[in-house]
Amino acid sequence: MIDRLLRLYPREYRTAYGPEIAGTYREMTAGMARWGRLREGSDLAAHALRVRFGLRSADPLGRLAASAAPFAVAAAGVSGGIRVTGWYAGVTLSPTPWRLEFQILHTAEILGLLSLLLTCLGAIVALTGRWAAGVSATVCGLAGTAVLALSETHPNEYQYRIIVPVAAVLTIAVLLACPPDLRPGPGMSAVAGAMAGAAWLPAIVVERGVVGWMSTDYGGWPLLVLAATGVALALRARSSGLRESGAMAMASPPLLADACLLNWYDPKPFAVLLLALPVAALLTAVAEKVRRRPR
Structure with a gap:
């Protein structure tokens, strides 16, 4: 198995360090149970892919991914x-009794809600100190959402x-x-958690109609909070x-997807939202240049 795993490394790296990696692997897995060998093999494969794609902690792309991950x-x-609480708001405002609302849910809707809840729970766990467990839950929730989206009926079905x-x-x-180290x-994590709270809470307050003169039709608030956090x-x-x-920008796809779906029939608001991150970067660069100017 070690020979196949070594092929995942780039040729130059494999030539320089392959024998040493193979010797260490054989020494570590000697007498180990099958599950242990599989775990060590998966760790070695992950390291090989990080080396191949420049995602180690010493690589610029790896450090950028680490900055984006939280x-x-x-x-x-x-x-x-936002989607779960929007669904909850619809249930509470509906005249249909709760029990009947749950009884008429389709299997795909139930699985979709469970995937969204798993994503939310994973994010909370990851940002409160248990990164590996939280990311695993978030990844599973996102994967479930993606799979269900391929077959779920939606107003903008194809999009x-x-x-x-x-x-x-x-x-x-x-x-x-994100490199493990x-x-x-x-x-x-606290900054990312504060960003999440600032992005989620006002949107839910508006969704529940507490502030009647505001609208979340364009989905712009979470993206603006993300851009402001970068600044x-x-x-x-x-x-x-x-x-x-x-x-x-690497962290923005979930929020961009929501804004895109909300603005599908009128792309102008979405086009404006796409400028949020570049404009924020430009303003930051200008502010830093002004700050460094000699007085």
Whole structure:
């Protein structure tokens, strides 16, 4: 098995370190049960793919994925949370009794709600200290949502079957690309959690009709909060904002997908929302240049 695993490494890396990797693997798995050998093999395969695609902690892309990961899981949680609470708001405002509402749910709807709840729960767990367990739950929830979207009936049926799975796959890719030794610490997890709360709570307040003169028809608020978070991080780090804006762009697919579906028949609002992250990066760069100008 080790020979097949070594083929996953780039040729130059395999030539330089292959014998050493093979020897270490054989020494570690000697006398180990089948499950243990499979676990070690999967870890080695993951490392090989990280080397091949430049996703180690020493690689720029790996560090960018690590910066984006907590906000990607937060964005997935926000998207799922808005949809779950929107469904709950519809149930509570409906004159139909609760029991009857649950009885008429189709199997696909139940599985969809469970996938969304798993995504939200995973995001909470990941950002409150148990990153690996939370990301695993989030990935499972996103995968379930993507699979169900391929067959689920929706007002924008054809668009929904493309946009939702693509957003889910992109988010899963960001979460899995985060190097294990660069998992977010408590500070960045707290920032991502605050971003999620700021993006989710006002949208739900408006959804419930508490503020009657506001609308969430364009789905722009969560994206604006994400962009503002990138600006705040860049200003705090006194950077140009390029890395922070890139991380927020990698984290944005769930929120972009929601905005796209809401604005499918009128693309102008969505086109404006697409400019949020580039404009935020530009404003950050200008602010940093002004700050560094000699006085």
